[in-house]
Amino acid sequence: MIVSNPNHPNSQAVTSKIAGNEKGKARFSAAVACAIVGTAFLTGCTPIANVQAGDDAGNPLCAEMMVVLPDEISDQQKRQTNSQATAVWGNPSQLVLRCGVTPPPPSTDPCVTVNGVDWLAKEGESAWTLTTYGRTPATELLFDPKVIPSSTVLAALAPAAGKIPAERQCVSVTKSEDIP
Numbered sequence: 001m002i003v004s005n006p007n008h009p010n011s012q013a014v015t016s017k018i019a020g021n022e023k024g025k026a027r028f029s030a031a032v033a034c035a036i037v038g039t040a041f042l043t044g045c046t047p048i049a050n051v052q053a054g055d056d057a058g059n060p061l062c063a064e065m066m067v068v069l070p071d072e073i074s075d076q077q078k079r080q081t082n083s084q085a086t087a088v089w090g091n092p093s094q095l096v097l098r099c100g101v102t103p104p105p106p107s108t109d110p111c112v113t114v115n116g117v118d119w120l121a122k123e124g125e126s127a128w129t130l131t132t133y134g135r136t137p138a139t140e141l142l143f144d145p146k147v148i149p150s151s152t153v154l155a156a157l158a159p160a161a162g163k164i165p166a167e168r169q170c171v172s173v174t175k176s177e178d179i180p
Contacts, residue, residue, distance in 0.1 A: 049081045049088040054100030056137040057085035062099035065139065065163040069097070073156045074148040095143040095153060099164075103138040104131050111170035114151070115158035118170045121150075130154070132161050134168035 056062070062085035069087050071078050076090035085099040109120045111133060118133040119141075128150065130141045139161050143153055 046077075046079045046091050049079060049086075049093055049096075051081045051083045051086040051088060051096060051098065053083035053086055054098045054137065054140070055102060057083065057098070057100035059085075059100055059137045061164045062137060065099055065160045068160045068163060070156050070160075074152045076148065090147075094147050095141065097157070098140045100137045101131065101140045103136050104133060106171075107133075111172065112150075112154065113170065114154035115162070116166075117154070117158045117161045118166070119154060120170075132164070133170055134166045135161070135164040136167060137164065139164070 054062075066085055066087065069078065073089050073095060076094045078087055078089050079091060081088050083098075087097040089095040104120050107120055109122055112119050112121055112130075117135075119130040120133045122129045122131075127142055127144050130150070130153075132139045139157075141153060141157070143150075
């Protein structure tokens with residue numbers, strides 16, 4: 001506890017200094033509160049998605065692809081991830097993209113071509129995995145086609161995936177579509 005002595009020659013300066021410190025603390029607290037509210041407003045209180053990066057996520061071709069990804073796919077907003085060359089749409093995550101995964105070898109998996117991009121499809125019970133074929137590095141998608149139709153996903157992402165040049169094409173294409 002500080003007690004000021006009105007008869008002391010520096011008592012007024014000490015009292016002003018204490019009042020100034022209290023005002024400074026109040027301003028600091030207000031600034032911190034504004035920063036927290038501002039950050040929550042800017043991020044929309046959406047948590048950052050935890051996605052494991054592909055082994056070749058640092059490839060410059062992934063960077064070229066990432067900058068042209070759409071902000072929204074099938075009413076799902078893109079949100080921030082914690083890994084390089086990854087993207088997520090929806091909260092909770094409805095579509096996960098990882099650039100820099102190992103290119104798949106020739107396969108008997110179904111191949112679908114949408115807007116000039118070949119995708120190998122693995123249909124699971126609850127989610128599908130589609131991986132670009134003939135492009136290095138490869139891009140992998142994971143999503144539930146009951147939530148977002150595969151044609152919507154592939155049409156929305158073909159321009160970005162096409163930033164990585166094709167070196168090979170599927171020999172047998174199950175389905176080929178050009179979707180505007």
